Amino acid sequence: MKTLSLSYTKSLNKFVQIPLKIKLLTLLLSLAGSIGVAQPNLIPADAQKAARSVRPEAIEAHMRYLADDKLAGRKPGSQGYELAAQYVEKQFKTLGFKPHGQNGTFRQAVPLRKAQVREEASSLALIQDGKEQSLIYGKNFILSPNFGQTSSDVSAPIVFVGFGVSAPELGYDDYSGVDVRGKIVACFNGAPSTFPSNQRAYSSSAKQEVAAAHGAIGLITFSLPTDVSARVEANAPRNRQAIYRWTDLQGRAQRTFPQLRVIASMGDSTTRILFTKAPKTFEQARLNANQNKPQAFPMNVSLRAHTQTELSDGLVGENIVSLLPGSDPKLKDEYVVYVSHLDHLGIGRPIKGASTPGDSIYNGAHDNASGVAINLEAARLFASLPKSPRRSILFVAVTGEEMGLLGSDYFASNPTVPKNKIVANLCLDMPFFFHPLLDIVPYGSEHSSMKMAVESAAKFVGVQIAKDPIPEQAVFMRSDHFSFVRQGIPAIYIKSGSTTGDDRNGTKLNLDWRATIYHTPQDDMNQPFDWNAAARHVQLQFLIGYLTAESDTRPVWNAGDFFGTKFGSPTANKPK
The missing domain is CATH 3.50.30.30 (Glucose Oxidase; domain 1)
Known part of the structure; x- marks a missing residue:
């Protein structure tokens, strides 16, 4: 990963006043965290190898296509959304994933009113x-x-x-x-x-x-x-x-x-x-x-x-659904579902301050070409494994998130696999990689046993787990994972924490971005994305899902949990 070299150089500069032995030891620990080191007994060697093969340049390439002006903001029902859907389909076909939408296709129609x-x-x-x-x-x-x-x-x-x-x-x-x-x-x-x-x-x-x-x-x-x-x-x-x-x-x-x-x-x-x-x-x-x-x-x-x-009536959105079959004769009939929303706002009124004066295309680079791109690279890591995980893996690029989580709610309510066989969901939406990824906020991990997979993956990647720095933003309710929570399915939604590694305040960066760029034409590719941070998000997504798919038991809600009690059923998501 050549893009890591710059961060390593910055790390060296920090230790010029430290005795040589301490300096070298600290640097080695920093390098270990950057490339991902964990105890071999926690994460199998094949999964470690796959995680280390992440390609930051692939994430950038996916985002540049999906956020290009020719896709005109990917509004559901538009030609731009269709181009995005075709692109995602092609990536899954190339990786060897199977179509798992309706009628033997990658598509699932979502009728809208x-x-x-x-x-x-x-x-x-x-x-x-x-x-x-x-x-x-x-x-x-x-x-x-x-x-x-x-x-x-x-x-x-x-x-x-x-x-x-x-x-x-x-x-x-x-x-x-x-x-x-x-x-x-x-x-x-x-x-x-x-x-x-x-x-x-x-x-x-x-x-x-x-x-x-x-x-x-x-x-x-x-x-x-x-x-x-x-x-x-x-x-x-x-x-x-x-x-x-x-x-x-x-x-x-x-x-x-x-x-x-x-x-x-x-x-x-x-x-x-x-x-x-x-x-x-x-x-x-x-x-x-x-x-x-x-x-x-x-x-x-x-x-x-x-x-x-x-x-x-008449508008029909479409989800893109792809499958990597599991390898275990029994557990392959259970599913870990990845979701990221493919849609954005289309074309609207120009906003003052856009990188191009008069720009009216809401490209949605960070929201949410980033999540789709990271999940596509996570799918590639799964495809690179010599043996598929025990449980099956579903990747779903959903429509209508900007309309109110419509595509994910439709899929979670009408899945193309038996609903009671979906054991977990991982969502990615606007993960915020405008600075190095040093800590994460795993929304939802405190509610279920998925917390263990999150902690193992975080240790491998070398990131800390932080508390929600902006609870007033109600992030837990604002993306597609909550559609699965409503169906009693444990879900995880990871975003960057506030630690930047320098004198910048990550929370302020986040809030400023939301105040000035969120849902404007300025959310394009002319932003200071940190591709190494994006690569770490890929590693996290891949490893959390992998460990969940490999586990002997499916995730369970914590005893007495608010959401598990409200939405979970007596038979759903119980150990077998």
Whole structure:
């Protein structure tokens, strides 16, 4: 790996003031970590050899093709996405992987439904003391489309339910002791700060599901005053775009709750009107929320809403599914699934500061040509083994991640192998290799026995395991691994940690990138990628999956784990 030489030179420079013996010893340890050294009894020699054969230049080549302007941002249903799909197919064919989509092909069709609110035909009003106050779309409120019907009407009293979280297993329930059947619930965005990061992220995202489960017929969400990024004004352009969901064989849109006849978000100042005649003021409710106290009470105000939705079918995304059959006569019928999203945002409005003035192509180099490229190189390492792992390996390049994890959710819900035979998932999305990879954040490892494979792989590669430096970003909920968690399948999602090896702050680099480049045309190949760091990601992906595929037992959720309890079944992912 010739690209490692520069990092070795930098390492030498650090030790010029250290006595020679210590200097040489430290350098040798540094080199060992860079090329990957582990105890031979933990990782078989063939796997060690394969891991060391990683090619940084191959990762770069894959990314340069997938992020090229001619692919026009790889939007699902576009010619650019088709070119990307053909490229990925060709790579798997060349490696000797077998097609494992539908009808003997690499493709799995993902039927999608588009829903767009017709703003001019929609309305919302508050009713209090017999007086009706009409609100202004885009200023006071924004509506979500109704996937169940094109025209939806509702008029009902509003009940405030704190964060709108029901998590008795975490000792918290805003719905305790309150009957919201036939009513509209209103709640703050977010979840109690006392929740662990991943559980907090899930609870923040599950408000519609929880409201529907408790019999509510509508949902209003609003931000705390301190949560500027969640305000309706800040999110209006994004929240007014069309929404997509995948449909089942009966044509029903999934991950939707048609019984919620209105789903609205309100601005901060508008929200205060709701509390005018409530038992508590907005400020009292805010303080209770900040103190993580469950709360619920009638607001003594009603809401009348009309949502007009334009629905359309016909767009079909496609996942690319490839198989490396396992070598064990029994375990080959179980599967370790790798996933990375192939899609991006296509062509949009130019963003000031793009490397090319007027550039409107959202190339998605880091998001997520990088993840696809790294998984392709990990697939090559598997193909280079003299003998396949005991379990079978599936690589899936999914569509519609940017639309809401649609391709991965479709595959995890409708896999091309028996669902109960999928033992684990490894996801890669925006791993962040803009500095040397010295530590990693393995999202999900704390929830299952996959932690052991992660630790062994990290030791081989020579990286430390770190805690999530940006828990407020809710990363655990934001990529395709969570589609598998929903199906009770243990999953791992690895991103770079914050250690850079120099005076740069890795967390600041990450947050700055998200603030200035994420989802803009600037996410192209004109970025300072560290290809050696990308190669280490390949080694990690390969080794974690390899060790999982070789193990005598399949991964299991930790006893009493929040996600294992919520989504795991009594028979899924148990040792055999």
